[in-house]
Amino acid sequence: MESAASALTFREATDADVDALVALVESAYRGDASRAGWTTEADILEGQRTDPEGVLEVIKSPDSRLLTVERDGEIVACCQLEHRGTYAYFGMFAVRPTAQGGGLGKAVITEAERQARDIWGAQEMHMTVISVRDDLIAWYERRGYRRTGQMTPFPYGDERFGIPQRDDLQFELLVKPLD
Helix, strand or coil: CCCCCCCEEEEECCHHHHHHHHHHHHHHHCHHHHCCCCCCCCCCEECCCCCHHHHHHHHHCCCEEEEEEEECCEEEEEEEEEEECCEEEEEEEEECHHHCCCCHHHHHHHHHHHHHHHHHCCCEEEEEEECCCHHHHHHHHHCCCEEEEEEEECCCCCHHHCEECCCCCEEEEEEEECC
16 A cells, blocks of 8 residues: 555646546556455446546536646546536546555545535535445445435446446435535
């Protein structure tokens, strides 16, 4: 596990970051590399988690920002923030597998919440999580997010989101007030 002690730099992603961000997201969720961390989806999804086009779309969108987190000049985490009126959407959250478990994720989500509140005036943060990811949902609950029971279907058949290894996948909306 990498030390969380070194200073973190938060910045908006640029076009030049696309390949590194795709590699980071893939390493956090897919394949054997993801098993070094605890956020892996390797047992429930194969295939890709994102692609260069998807990352570039977030970077270019006027209502979105891809927050990129560096330590010692290397990208170690990222998350998407999207302004949706009174709330912000939090997505594409990835922490390098070897850096997980040391407080980096907490630091990223705290900064994302601060930016959503201070820059956009968002009153809530929304996110969707695959409902069978009990450990991940519990982590978010410890950060003040609550389960809503609102489900949306997983996009079966669209390999841009991965190749499901089970037939019971759906997304649950989690919400946190940003006071």
